[in-house]
Amino acid sequence: MDIVKVMAVTGSGSLLFVVFELIRRGRLKERYSLLWLAAGVVLLILSLSRELLEYVARLTGIFYPPSLLFLVAFVFLLLITLHFSAVISGLSEKNKILAQELGLLKQALEDIRNEYKRS
Amino acid sequence: MIKQSMRKILIIIPAYNEEKCLTGVIEDLRSHYPAGDILVVDDGSNDGTASVARGAGARCISLPFNLGIGGAVQTGYRYAVAHEYDIAVQFDGDGQHVAADIEKLLIPLEQGLADIVVGSRFLTAGEYRPSFFRKIGISIFSRVLSSIIDIPMTDTTSGFRAANRRTIQFFSAVYPDDYPEVESLVQLHRASMRIQEVSVRMRDRSEGKSSITPVRSVYYMVKVLLAVIIDLMKKR
Numbered sequence: 001m002d003i004v005k006v007m008a009v010t011g012s013g014s015l016l017f018v019v020f021e022l023i024r025r026g027r028l029k030e031r032y033s034l035l036w037l038a039a040g041v042v043l044l045i046l047s048l049s050r051e052l053l054e055y056v057a058r059l060t061g062i063f064y065p066p067s068l069l070f071l072v073a074f075v076f077l078l079l080i081t082l083h084f085s086a087v088i089s090g091l092s093e094k095n096k097i098l099a100q101e102l103g104l105l106k107q108a109l110e111d112i113r114n115e116y117k118r119s
Numbered sequence: 120m121i122k123q124s125m126r127k128i129l130i131i132i133p134a135y136n137e138e139k140c141l142t143g144v145i146e147d148l149r150s151h152y153p154a155g156d157i158l159v160v161d162d163g164s165n166d167g168t169a170s171v172a173r174g175a176g177a178r179c180i181s182l183p184f185n186l187g188i189g190g191a192v193q194t195g196y197r198y199a200v201a202h203e204y205d206i207a208v209q210f211d212g213d214g215q216h217v218a219a220d221i222e223k224l225l226i227p228l229e230q231g232l233a234d235i236v237v238g239s240r241f242l243t244a245g246e247y248r249p250s251f252f253r254k255i256g257i258s259i260f261s262r263v264l265s266s267i268i269d270i271p272m273t274d275t276t277s278g279f280r281a282a283n284r285r286t287i288q289f290f291s292a293v294y295p296d297d298y299p300e301v302e303s304l305v306q307l308h309r310a311s312m313r314i315q316e317v318s319v320r321m322r323d324r325s326e327g328k329s330s331i332t333p334v335r336s337v338y339y340m341v342k343v344l345l346a347v348i349i350d351l352m353k354k355r
Contacts, residue, residue, distance in 0.1 A: 099136065103194055
């Protein structure tokens with residue numbers, strides 16, 4: 001086993017392990033872990049089978065097969081950050097609505113209190 | 120006249136750290152435009168904005184943290200929907216706008232000629248003299264917006280506007296977060312609302328400077344133009 005393979009298998013294996021652990025302990029929600037798991041699985045498969053790695057590299061015209069691993073990892077990272085940006089946008093919209101509703105509620109409560117005092 | 124006395128008018132003042140100007144603004148409104156209910160939306164201020172507003176006799180909604188001008192104004196529109204106002208007027212908390220001019224904004228709304236009326240500083244020559252760069256920005260916005268909505272708009276970034284029920288309803292659901300004026304007009308136009316400008320006076324700010332620094336003004340241009348392009352591409 002060459003050193004590249006050892007490093008790649010250890011790396012993607014640890015990634016999968018950490019993601020699983022975080023899910024198991026409830027620190028990571030399943031819906032935000034799918035892309036991480038997919039990245040881990042794809043990288044692990046490509047790292048384990050040198051033949052598959054070389055085959056896909058040849059198909060995509062990549063001269064040095066292990067750099068395919070970097071490409072795959074990079075594409076997954078792009079997807080994950082893009083996904084997060086979309087999630088953050090949704091959260092900030094919900095956050096805004098919550099803040100507005102809270103302000104309106106406090107004002108309504110104040111109105112009711114004043115009316116109650118007067119009567 | 121009976122109709123006039125029955126309509127409910129809300130004046131929305133978004134305020135972020137405006138304790139110094141707010142008393143004057145509210146007094147101006149109460150003496151020159153007593154028909155309107157005044158609502159200050161305190162956008163997470165660090166100063167006494169909320170207590171100054173209540174002290175001056177206005178209603179006040181305090182947001183738990185700073186949402187930015189768009190989120191604050193939209194809160195006012197939501198309040199207008201909840202309390203069934205017929206007309207909502209956006210009015211700045213820094214003393215720029217003239218309370219006596221509100222009546223002018225309401226004329227096209229009452230005649231049923233417009234769904235939103237924008238108060239413009241530039242329709243008639245006034246004392247307002249923008250800086251060189253600001254002039255360029257203003258002219259770009261007004262050209263872009265005028266070509267989209269097919270009527271000339273001179274003061275696209277004006278925060279002095281009056282909306283009827285249809286527009287109040289629309290804004291309570293859809294309103295941009297930051298630098299909202301230009302984008303919201305495009306959105307209204309896409310929803311087939313009628314926009315009209317009337318000439319108003321504009322005072323120098325009684326306290327504080329514009330929040331627009333050189334870096335922010337670049338962000339402002341890019342953000343607004345991008346938002347306008349994207350709005351045009353969205354499905355109706």
